[in-house]
Amino acid sequence: MLEFAILGLLHEAPMHGYELRKRLFDMLGTLRAFSYGSLYPTLRRLLKAGLIVEDDPSEPDDERAARTWGKRGKRVYKLSAEGKERFAEMLADVGPQAYDDEGFGVHMAFFSRTPAEIRMRILEGRRRRVEERREGLRSSVARAGEQIDRYTRELHRLGLEHSEREVRWLNELIATEQREQKERQDGVE
Amino acid sequence: MLEFAILGLLHEAPMHGYELRKRLFDMLGTLRAFSYGSLYPTLRRLLKAGLIVEDDPSEPDDERAARTWGKRGKRVYKLSAEGKERFAEMLADVGPQAYDDEGFGVHMAFFSRTPAEIRMRILEGRRRRVEERREGLRSSVARAGEQIDRYTRELHRLGLEHSEREVRWLNELIATEQREQKERQDGVE
DNA sequence: GGTCACTATATCGCGCCGATACATCAGAGA
């Protein structure tokens, strides 16, 4: 997931670790924080795999100000051709991880770079997933009184409300996507 | 967190791994699944630490039916004195992990075994945490139009709604707790 | 007799977190 996010973000511009982390935080908020303890090792891994390369180009005087540093701070990374390719593959490969809480959020944050058809698949897969959760919680909450711990039931009540709300939210998004797709088609014809 | 959950569950009765996992799933639902890949190693660790002991007592003919097995399946664990102590310590030690999404859910699932005072601390800490998130998302959503990616904003909108709803839910819980505490005091006096 | 779903234990690799350490730099305030 972090790999996906890094590759996605580097499409915008070359960046160093700290910046990546901030951008990520802005996009995902508390949904997914990604600590430095995973960020830097992942960067290393991507570097070794050749998916990103160090952008070290002895200063093209272009925004020189940022890197006043002393002896080698700031390591700026940019996407390699292989990295671009890999990101495209990951976009196309819509697995179950794209439907769970964290994976879905990360995927959605990159929807602007995601083909409409794949956006649709993810949105609908997510909806199915949340509907299942909702049904489970529904029956748990309905199976009232008897046996279930009171606090557990409260927990399930909140979960149920969240699920219901998210399904509605997804329905709106899906409707919007469909409307826009139709407009695109009408525009072409 | 898993350690906490296992120790908490074993207060009810001795159990084997599979059963622990099912009970856990029933309590936390999709909030926190805990796979076998973490459950069994954790059980081992707790065993080695002496917090749980194997309950191997050559059949007290008490529910014999369940263990028809052949050659040693089913390893039943029960709490040791140290385990009980440890759980009590973990209950009393309310750190930031008790306020985040997953930790809070697990703690709340064991509220029936948690002193009222600590329940209060956790509830209020969680509320503070969620309010912070809410404020962050609020300003992000309000800072409309300009610059922010459309899908990212949708993500933040949903997050905001969830935060608002959870704060309300927490307020109710806290109010209930306070009411009950008052009743307890009145009853005593 | 087959096969299906459930019960049950276990391991492996690896992604990610939290804590921690260590630097530089900008601005505020004494």
Add this chain to the structure above:
DNA sequence: TCTCTGATGTATCGGCGCGATATAGTGACC
């Protein structure tokens, strides 16, 4: 001028938990 704080920046370590996978006994249905 000095110092302190807070943001910027890179990095490592131990350990938790996940997903995939292997193995196997049990009960029920057809």
